[in-house]
Amino acid sequence: MSVSIKDIAKRVNRSITTVSRALNGYDDVSPETKQLVLETAKEMGYSPNTFAQRLQKQQSDTIGLILPTFSPRFSDPYFSELLAGIGNMAADLGFDLLVSTRSPGSEEKEAYEKLIEGRRVDGFIVVRTRKQDQRIDYLRSQDFPFVAFGRTDDCSQFSYVDEDGYFGMRLVAEYIANLKHERIACILPPAGLAFSEKRLAGLRDGLGEFNISLDESYIKEGDLTQKSGYQIGSELLDLPEKPTAIIACNDLMAFGVMSAAQDRNLVVGEDISVTGFDDIPMSEYSHPPLTTVHQPVYQIGGMVCEMLVKIIQDEIDDPQQVLLQPNLEIRQSCGLMKEKVN
Amino acid sequence: MSVSIKDIAKRVNRSITTVSRALNGYDDVSPETKQLVLETAKEMGYSPNTFAQRLQKQQSDTIGLILPTFSPRFSDPYFSELLAGIGNMAADLGFDLLVSTRSPGSEEKEAYEKLIEGRRVDGFIVVRTRKQDQRIDYLRSQDFPFVAFGRTDDCSQFSYVDEDGYFGMRLVAEYIANLKHERIACILPPAGLAFSEKRLAGLRDGLGEFNISLDESYIKEGDLTQKSGYQIGSELLDLPEKPTAIIACNDLMAFGVMSAAQDRNLVVGEDISVTGFDDIPMSEYSHPPLTTVHQPVYQIGGMVCEMLVKIIQDEIDDPQQVLLQPNLEIRQSCGLMKEKVN
DNA sequence: GTTGACATCCAAAACGTTTTGGTTTATACT
DNA sequence: AGTATAAACCAAAACGTTTTGGATGTCAAC
Numbered sequence: 147m148s149v150s151i152k153d154i155a156k157r158v159n160r161s162i163t164t165v166s167r168a169l170n171g172y173d174d175v176s177p178e179t180k181q182l183v184l185e186t187a188k189e190m191g192y193s194p195n196t197f198a199q200r201l202q203k204q205q206s207d208t209i210g211l212i213l214p215t216f217s218p219r220f221s222d223p224y225f226s227e228l229l230a231g232i233g234n235m236a237a238d239l240g241f242d243l244l245v246s247t248r249s250p251g252s253e254e255k256e257a258y259e260k261l262i263e264g265r266r267v268d269g270f271i272v273v274r275t276r277k278q279d280q281r282i283d284y285l286r287s288q289d290f291p292f293v294a295f296g297r298t299d300d301c302s303q304f305s306y307v308d309e310d311g312y313f314g315m316r317l318v319a320e321y322i323a324n325l326k327h328e329r330i331a332c333i334l335p336p337a338g339l340a341f342s343e344k345r346l347a348g349l350r351d352g353l354g355e356f357n358i359s360l361d362e363s364y365i366k367e368g369d370l371t372q373k374s375g376y377q378i379g380s381e382l383l384d385l386p387e388k389p390t391a392i393i394a395c396n397d398l399m400a401f402g403v404m405s406a407a408q409d410r411n412l413v414v415g416e417d418i419s420v421t422g423f424d425d426i427p428m429s430e431y432s433h434p435p436l437t438t439v440h441q442p443v444y445q446i447g448g449m450v451c452e453m454l455v456k457i458i459q460d461e462i463d464d465p466q467q468v469l470l471q472p473n474l475e476i477r478q479s480c481g482l483m484k485e486k487v488n
Numbered sequence: 489m490s491v492s493i494k495d496i497a498k499r500v501n502r503s504i505t506t507v508s509r510a511l512n513g514y515d516d517v518s519p520e521t522k523q524l525v526l527e528t529a530k531e532m533g534y535s536p537n538t539f540a541q542r543l544q545k546q547q548s549d550t551i552g553l554i555l556p557t558f559s560p561r562f563s564d565p566y567f568s569e570l571l572a573g574i575g576n577m578a579a580d581l582g583f584d585l586l587v588s589t590r591s592p593g594s595e596e597k598e599a600y601e602k603l604i605e606g607r608r609v610d611g612f613i614v615v616r617t618r619k620q621d622q623r624i625d626y627l628r629s630q631d632f633p634f635v636a637f638g639r640t641d642d643c644s645q646f647s648y649v650d651e652d653g654y655f656g657m658r659l660v661a662e663y664i665a666n667l668k669h670e671r672i673a674c675i676l677p678p679a680g681l682a683f684s685e686k687r688l689a690g691l692r693d694g695l696g697e698f699n700i701s702l703d704e705s706y707i708k709e710g711d712l713t714q715k716s717g718y719q720i721g722s723e724l725l726d727l728p729e730k731p732t733a734i735i736a737c738n739d740l741m742a743f744g745v746m747s748a749a750q751d752r753n754l755v756v757g758e759d760i761s762v763t764g765f766d767d768i769p770m771s772e773y774s775h776p777p778l779t780t781v782h783q784p785v786y787q788i789g790g791m792v793c794e795m796l797v798k799i800i801q802d803e804i805d806d807p808q809q810v811l812l813q814p815n816l817e818i819r820q821s822c823g824l825m826k827e828k829v830n
Numbered sequence: 831g832t833t834g835a836c837a838t839c840c841a842a843a844a845c846g847t848t849t850t851g852g853t854t855t856a857t858a859c860t
Numbered sequence: 861a862g863t864a865t866a867a868a869c870c871a872a873a874a875c876g877t878t879t880t881g882g883a884t885g886t887c888a889a890c
Contacts, residue, residue: 148605148607150845150846150847151846151847151848152846152847160869160870161869161870161871162846162847162848162870162871163848163849163869163870163871163872164868164869164870166847166848166849167848167849167869170848173867174867174868174869175867175868175869176867176868176869179868179869191605193602193605193606194606194846194847195543195606195607195845195846195847196606196607196608197539197542197543197548197607197845197846197847198543198845198846198847198848198875199846199847199848200539200847200875201537201539201540201543201845201846201847201874201875201876201877202846202847202848202849202874202875203847203848203875204875206539213572215572219569219572219769219786220568220569220571220572221565221566221568221569221572221768221769221770222565222568223563223564223565223568224563225568226562226563226564226565226567226568227561227562227563229562229571229587230555230557230561230562230563230589233587233588233589234588234589236588237588237599242586242608243586243587243588244584244585244586245571245575245585245587246575246576246578246579246585247572247575247576257579260535263490263533263535264535264536264537264538265490265537265538265539266538266584371769372769372770372773372774373769373772373773375773376773398770401770401773401774402773404775405773405774405775405777408775408776409775409776426563427561427563427713427714427715428563428714428740428743430715431714431715431717431718431743431744431747432743432747433746433747433750433751433775434750434751435747444561492875492876492877493876493877493878494876494877502839502840503839503840503841504840504841504876504877504878505839505840505841505842505878505879506838506839506840508877508878508879509839509878509879512878515837516837516838516839517837517838517839518837518838518839521838521839536876536877537875537876537877539875539876539877540845540875540876540877540878541876541877541878542845542877543844543845543846543847543875543876543877544844544845544876544877544878544879545845545877545878546845831890832889832890833888833889833890834887834888834889834890835886835887835888835889836885836886836887836888837884837885837886837887838883838884838885838886839882839883839884839885840881840882840883840884841880841881841882841883842879842880842881842882843878843879843880843881844877844878844879844880845876845877845878845879846875847874847875848873848874848875849872849873849874849875850871850872850873850874851870851871851872851873852869852870852871852872853868853869853870853871854867854868854869854870855866855867855868855869856865856866856867856868857864857865857866857867858863858864858865858866859862859863859864859865860861860862860863860864
């Protein structure tokens with residue numbers, strides 16, 4: 147059927163060992179033979195059988211990525227970009243990327259176990275870390291290579307890349323405080339997620355510097371979808387004393403909030419200020435363009451992937467930890483506090 | 489290291505052949521032995537080595553999906569959902585999904601070639617078909633299994649799933665015509681894409697039934713991003729005689745148009761009507777919620793994947809062709825034509 | 831008591847690589 | 861002449877499966 151190393155060997159009158167070694171650049175094969183082998187290989191259209199290689203080498207050259215999704219429908223632009231970042235870097239490094247989506251829970255754990263048991267992947271990228279993360283506990287207990295995008299409550303012992311959400315939120319807080327807002331609401335991600343409390347703390351501390359306190363009744367929890375932003379936004383805006391600024395913990399929820407505000411004939415950026423987090427591509431072209439904290443997700447995907455490959459290839463032993471400093475992307479969704487809003 | 493079929497064989501005092509056959513449910517092994525094997529396998533925590541299986545069986549149980557992206561940043565919610573649909577179905581059927589992103593062109597073709605040559609995938613899912621599709625030409629010339637999501641200029645000879653974009657656009661046309669619009673603009677996808685002209689034809693014919701003609705100067709071409717919708721929307725709305733309805737060929741561009749309109753203090757759904765296509769989750773919670781043609785992308789992903797697996801497993805020989813009838817999701821982004829707009 | 835059918839089992843080959851542990855030949859140094 | 865060193869090569873084993881083509885034993889039928 148397709149050419150194998152054997153066919154080449156026959157053609158050049160050498161052993162398969164020699165052919166293999168020539169192909170792999172060993173130096174115990176003469177330059178002439180090497181060239182001959184390389185040429186005939188090309189001529190015959192040889193390309194190695196990946197599975198034979200993997201079987202022999204006992205490694206899969208594959209990275210696993212299990213996306214946690216709440217509904218089967220999964221359409222967060224944020225993850226798409228991350229995926230592209232990871233995937234392209236993986237391809238560059240000669241690795242395959244094995245993707246599946248699972249909702250958090252037992253099914254998810256099974257997915258990890260299966261991939262490990264079947265030795266199908268050499269390492270995992272764990273995304274959207276939780277404060278107590280069973281996936282990470284499991285991987286650590288198995289001593290299986292992985293890199294996390296995000297931290298956990300106890301993350302001293304593994305490699306991760308994360309953005310400094312605390313700092314990011316302080317930037318937001320400072321900006322909003324300078325706009326003289328005082329009744330400030332916040333829509334958090336689900337409480338179990340690691341970045342939830344970090345962002346809240348950043349916001350609290352940031353506002354604290356301006357002696358503004360965050361009213362508990364203005365703190366809500368969403369599920370990071372636009373729908374949830376819309377619903378919670380509606381609740382907040384229907385309050386007798388509604389907030390003058392709403393800080394959403396991701397862009398999608400911020401969009402939902404903007405829709406809810408606009409449904410109530412409020413002008414976003416004037417009557418009400420809204421901020422997001424992530425800076426997905428759409429944020430620049432929403433109406434109004436969204437003020438948000440920028441995360442270079444595509445690059446982060448690449449970094450995480452590269453780090454994992456290094457770990458797999460034993461070029462790294464100590465955990466690597468990267469914390470990126472974000473910046474605030476100021477656009478038009480916020481404005482000076484107006485008295486007339488009540 | 490990890491348990492193999494050999495270890496089990498040793499333990500139960502049978503040959504590896506028998507163990508293998510027991511595990512695979514052949515009937516030339518006695519019920520007792522079979523049970524014994526199954527039990528010890530479980531007990532020892534056996535799970536087969538995927539690569540050994542694949543090497544032996546000469547098939548990869550893997551489906552390839554190469555996403556065509558224009559920029560490295562890729563964040564279309566539409567594709568995310570498709571991906572989830574494909575991925576989950578693949579997992580259910582015991583297949584791996586190998587994903588990468590490439591921009592259309594020579595790199596893309598190489599990616600296909602590499603995966604085929606290395607026998608890494610058993611089949612491909614081709615998405616976002618072009619009128620003349622080199623990928624499909626190539627796959628057909630190689631007689632390599634694939635299923636397309638979308639048609640091409642000549643698609644009589646391969647399997648595909650597509651939505652009837654022509655019909656979808658007729659629905660839009662009828663709806664818009666009934667709202668008494670006459671100056672109607674349209675933002676098309678890049679001309680090379682197969683669905684571009686189908687949708688335009690649907691719109692033309694649909695409007696034709698109401699004796700409305702589509703002015704050439706109102707027909708523009710976008711690149712399916714929100715940004716491009718914004719830019720083209722801006723152009724259209726800055727025309728001396730601006731359109732009263734703008735038909736965008738996907739939701740993302742429709743959002744861009746809405747932003748552009750709102751920047752100009754137009755009320756979408758009153759001063760100007762906007763429609764999209766796809767019905768991505770966000771469309772329901774935009775402001776205003778977007779009137780659009782629904783595509784069950786998640787399910788389509790599943791269908792395409794299932795079809796491909798059947799082809800790979802030789803359960804199908806003739807090309808299967810599925811054309812889904814869409815429906816119009818009427819929301820608030822359109823309204824009766826108002827005279828005062830000029 | 832031979833034959834055939836059936837149930838149960840298995841040794842060996844095969845899939846396509848890489849790695850191990852050599853051998854052979856030529857060259858250089860005493 | 862003998863011995864070390866280096867260069868170029870290779871047979872065989874190994875990775876973990878599945879499949880091929882039997883082998884063996886038992887039982888029923890003739």
